[in-house]
Amino acid sequence: MVTILQVSRQAGVSTATVSRVINNPEVVGVRTRERVLEVIERLGYRPNLVARDLASRSSRTIGVVINNFASVYYGFMLEGVEMALRNVGYKTIAESSQATSEGERQAWFSLLDRQCDGVVVHADNLEDDELAVLLDRQPTSVLLNRYLKSHADRCVYLDNVQGGRLAAEYLISKGHHQIATITGPMKFYQAKDRLKGFTQGLAQASITLDADLVAEGDFHEAGGEAAMAHLLDTQKPFTALFCHNDEMAAGAMETCRRRCIRVPEEISILGFDDVNVASHLTPKLTTVRQPLREIGAAAGILAHSLATGQVANSGLKTVFDAEIVERATVVDVTP
Amino acid sequence: MVTILQVSRQAGVSTATVSRVINNPEVVGVRTRERVLEVIERLGYRPNLVARDLASRSSRTIGVVINNFASVYYGFMLEGVEMALRNVGYKTIAESSQATSEGERQAWFSLLDRQCDGVVVHADNLEDDELAVLLDRQPTSVLLNRYLKSHADRCVYLDNVQGGRLAAEYLISKGHHQIATITGPMKFYQAKDRLKGFTQGLAQASITLDADLVAEGDFHEAGGEAAMAHLLDTQKPFTALFCHNDEMAAGAMETCRRRCIRVPEEISILGFDDVNVASHLTPKLTTVRQPLREIGAAAGILAHSLATGQVANSGLKTVFDAEIVERATVVDVTP
């Protein structure tokens, strides 16, 4: 391994000067700089980032905690963070939490131990109060797609209430009045908020959500299948279904297929997220889209701003709206 | 930030001892250890990994280069690496290459600069000879899902020839004789190998692959759609189609749908990979499965072995077989 010392000797300068041509070229004499650059090139010198980080007490890196890597939902957000950070010369490093509170805690600390300048945490499982304590202690950490009232300026997220309301409004605009819904696990605030917004949306049209038309799913396909079967079995009629994510919508469609219920002719189905399963289903799924890349990018930038002490909240967008992506599973039933 | 020095003072021992209770507890007197542990706990001390890495010249970390994060194909492999490494107390850190040779190079070096003990590289775009040079220089780097004859023991990959052959054999076993195929871009060795194996498989049954029944795709859905349209337009009859990945199979199915060609009644379709789009298509896609997690895990372990100087190649599995996952798009046409 070639070190800065060897470069400095070869170039006949001090290590400080070599360091300068790397990090602050303009401050170094042009002739010296040329010479050093030449040696660097010739020796194939590459700075040891670990040493640099230690000495400079900065890693120019933002850490990201996500549930797992094998889901495009997190992949999109991660890509968003990475792209945004690349533009400002920062690196991204991600760690997965296996979707457990312990995993979230560990990944978060692990990133901090690596001296990340900031960390973007997608924490579905940690409790509000623990999150609050951690955020207080880590002034450069931000929450991804989770909202904590006590630290609103540290949260970048989709407005799930708006998303839920939008779902209701859209379905109503297509003439539906009897609408069922399959929610995510109600312990997640996403599910709570989407249901809340959905209920609001229905209320605007003077529709009261019938408790029999609400089924709790698990955010996975199997749960969607089961929940749909349950809804159908209660015999309450409905012409449209809103699912809290696309996976469950896929499950619901599967149940319909098995029971020979035609989608969308007999039942319209609306998903949420717009991850790529949506466009592969038959018929293609109409869904409520989350701008995952944008959300990730905003979170990355926020963490970066906090880390570099820039004007915090300088008009940075932190709450995002969902939007409808019309495909083929919702049909207009206006008489 | 609380450092090892503060802990040592509080505990009335040297920093070396604190270091020992963290990294080599058994070598420290039980009473001292208790005391130090108590102080660590009380002060909330967390070792600075950057400092440890620098001092120990080891990061206990393996880097991974992948194309991008927004695709489960890479996500699965990454998860495999991570899981395997976790078991041996190593960390994983991933960087994306944007699927360009320059990106692959940069990500690779960047990981090395961070002093990763080894790196697992998914490099589709770098040329064989450059790869060979790099592998020679980096004795702890391994290739993921790519085969380089000159460095066979540094490659962990799916046997694409076997996969292609398996596809042919399977289709033939279902009574198909007129078989078309949509390949990946032929500049990728995966496509070459799958086609080669496929041809071999057909040859075993004395079938010669008709050039008109081969179309080159792009590994994406759009390319699959176009390639299928092309195949259909040549008017050569075929009863089955083998696609080099599931995305293109989805595209081909879309083209069939548009042209009112029933799958699998009129044309059977076989995919490759078994990423989750496969199970969401209608009908569900029969496909050739790659054990992505296992491949990732093996690559991680290989890099780890090389990094820790363990018995290289101690019976470590480095080439994996594909297998058929039967779902609903291939039908038996035996008379």
Next chain:
DNA sequence: CTGTTAGCGCTTTCAA
């Protein structure tokens, strides 16, 4: 079993 003593490779005052 524990402390002392050198660093790891780089950055960063402070002077010159």
Next chain:
DNA sequence: TTGAAAGCGCTAACAG
């Protein structure tokens, strides 16, 4: 514009 010197926080011989 450049160099000398003092670390960053931790580990790793080497003694004892």
